[in-house]
Amino acid sequence: MVGMADAARAAMVGRQRDIEVVAAALAAGRSVLLEGPPGTGKTTLLRALASGAGVPLVLVEGNAELSPSRLVGHHDPSRVLSEGYGPDNFVPGPLLEAMTAGGLLYVEELNRVPEETLNVLLGVLSERRVHVPRVGEVEAAPTFRMVAAMNPYDAVGTGRISPALYDRSCRVAVGYQSRQEEEAVVARRSGGAPALVARAVRAVRATREHPDLRIGSSVRGAIDLVAVAGELHALRRATATTFDAATGHAAAATGHAAAATGHAAAAAAAGEDSGLDAALAALSGRVTVREGSSRSAEEIVTEIWERSAPDPEDVTGDDATGDNDAEGDQAGGAEGQQPGEDPGKAPGPGRPPARTTPAGAREAATPAR
Numbered sequence: 001m002v003g004m005a006d007a008a009r010a011a012m013v014g015r016q017r018d019i020e021v022v023a024a025a026l027a028a029g030r031s032v033l034l035e036g037p038p039g040t041g042k043t044t045l046l047r048a049l050a051s052g053a054g055v056p057l058v059l060v061e062g063n064a065e066l067s068p069s070r071l072v073g074h075h076d077p078s079r080v081l082s083e084g085y086g087p088d089n090f091v092p093g094p095l096l097e098a099m100t101a102g103g104l105l106y107v108e109e110l111n112r113v114p115e116e117t118l119n120v121l122l123g124v125l126s127e128r129r130v131h132v133p134r135v136g137e138v139e140a141a142p143t144f145r146m147v148a149a150m151n152p153y154d155a156v157g158t159g160r161i162s163p164a165l166y167d168r169s170c171r172v173a174v175g176y177q178s179r180q181e182e183e184a185v186v187a188r189r190s191g192g193a194p195a196l197v198a199r200a201v202r203a204v205r206a207t208r209e210h211p212d213l214r215i216g217s218s219v220r221g222a223i224d225l226v227a228v229a230g231e232l233h234a235l236r237r238a239t240a241t242t243f244d245a246a247t248g249h250a251a252a253a254t255g256h257a258a259a260a261t262g263h264a265a266a267a268a269a270a271g272e273d274s275g276l277d278a279a280l281a282a283l284s285g286r287v288t289v290r291e292g293s294s295r296s297a298e299e300i301v302t303e304i305w306e307r308s309a310p311d312p313e314d315v316t317g318d319d320a321t322g323d324n325d326a327e328g329d330q331a332g333g334a335e336g337q338q339p340g341e342d343p344g345k346a347p348g349p350g351r352p353p354a355r356t357t358p359a360g361a362r363e364a365a366t367p368a369r
C-alpha cells in the first residue's frame with residue numbers, strides 16, 4: 001500500500017488525503033466510487049496507484065453502448081459460425097481481463113452505463129465472480145479491484161446509481177484544487193512561464209464562478225491555454241521576423257508590430273493578443289453558458305481573460321514570479337504572488353469584482369451526490 005501511495009504522490013501535485021484514502025480502501029480490498037468534475041486528476045491518481053501496486057489498469061469508458069457483452073466479453077461471431085461456441089473463440093472484455101489479471105478496473109462515467117451492465121458490476125462487487133454463458137464461472141484474482149468515476153455535474157446525474165452499488169463501495173469526492181496547486185499542475189504539464197501559468201489559472205478559476213456560466217473549465221483548460229499561447233506567440237514572432245527580413249515592413253504587414261520593432265509596449269500588445277486568442281481556443285468550448293444568458297462563450301471568455309490581467313501595481317521590479325522567460329511574460333503578463341489570497345475569490349485589482357455568488361456555487365469544490 002505504501003508503494004501505491006508513493007507512486008501516486010510522485011505523479012500528482014497535492015491530493016495527499018485523496019491518495020491515502022483511495023490507496024487504503026483498495027488495500028483493504030474495497031471498491032471505490034470517485035465523484036468529481038472533469039479534469040480533477042482521477043485518472044492520473046488511479047494510473048499511479050495501479051502502477052505502484054504493480055497491477056494493470058483496465059480502463060472502460062462508461063456510455064450507453066457499454067452492454068454486458070462488451071464489458072464481460074463475447075464469442076467471435078464469425079468463428080462461432082464455422083466452429084461453434086468454444087472457449088477458443090471467446091474474446092474477453094475489460095471486466096474479465098481485469099478479473100483474471102488481478103487488475104484495477106476503472107469505469108469512467110459510471111452513471112452513463114446501462115442498467116443491465118450496472119447489474120453485472122453489482123454482481124461482481126458482491127461475489128467477486130461472474131457467470132459467463134457458455135464459458136462458466138470466472139473468479140476474480142485476489143488483487144482485482146474496481147474503481148468507478150462519476151462527474152456530479154453530468155446532465156445524466158448520479159441518481160441512477162443504485163443504493164446497492166453505493167452500499168458495496170467506498171465513496172471519495174474530489175473537487176477542484178487550490179489556486180497554488182492548480183498552478184503547480186499547469187506548470188508541470190505545460191512548462192509555461194510562471195506569469196502566464198498564474199494568469200491562465202486565474203482565468204480558469206474565474207470561469208467556475210462567473211454568473212453567466214453554468215459550468216466552468218477544468219485545469220485542462222489552463223494547461224491548453226498556456227501551451228497554445230506559447231506556440232502562438234512564437235509563431236507570430238517568427239512570422240513577423242520573416243516579413244521584416246523580406247520587406248522591412250514587418251509590423252504593418254503582419255499587424256504584429258511587437259516582435260519586428262522590439263518596442264516594449266507593442267510586444268506586450270502582441271503577447272496580449274496571443275494570450276486572448278489562446279484563451280478563446282482553450283476555454284470557449286469548455287465552458288457552458290447558463291440558460292437565459294444573452295452572452296456568447298467568446299464574449300465571456302474575453303471578459304474573463306481581460307480581467308485576469310495583473311494590475312501593473314502588483315508587478316514588482318525584480319519579477320516576483322522568478323520568471324526568466326520574457327516571451328511568456330509578454331503572452332501572460334507578470335504577476336506578483338499574493339500571499340493569503342483566497343483562491344479564485346480575491347477581488348484584487350484587475351480581477352473580477354467581488355460578487356455574492358449564489359449559494360452552492362462554491363460547493364463546486366465538494367461535489368455532493
Ligand SMILES: Nc1ncnc2c1ncn2[C@@H]1O[C@H](COP(=O)(O)OP(=O)(O)OP(=O)(O)O)[C@@H](O)[C@H]1O
Pocket residue numbers: 011012013014015036037038039040041042043044045108151177185189219220223
Ligand atoms: N493533482 C494533479 N497532479 C498532477 N496532474 C494533475 C492533477 N490534477 C490534474 N492533473 C492533470 O490534469 C489533466 C486532467 O487530469 P485527469 O485526466 O487525471 O482528470 P480526470 O479527473 O480523470 O478527468 P475526467 O473526469 O475528464 O476523466 C491531466 O493532464 C493531469 O495530468
Ligand SMILES: [Mg+2]
Pocket residue numbers: 042043044108
Ligand atoms: Mg479521467
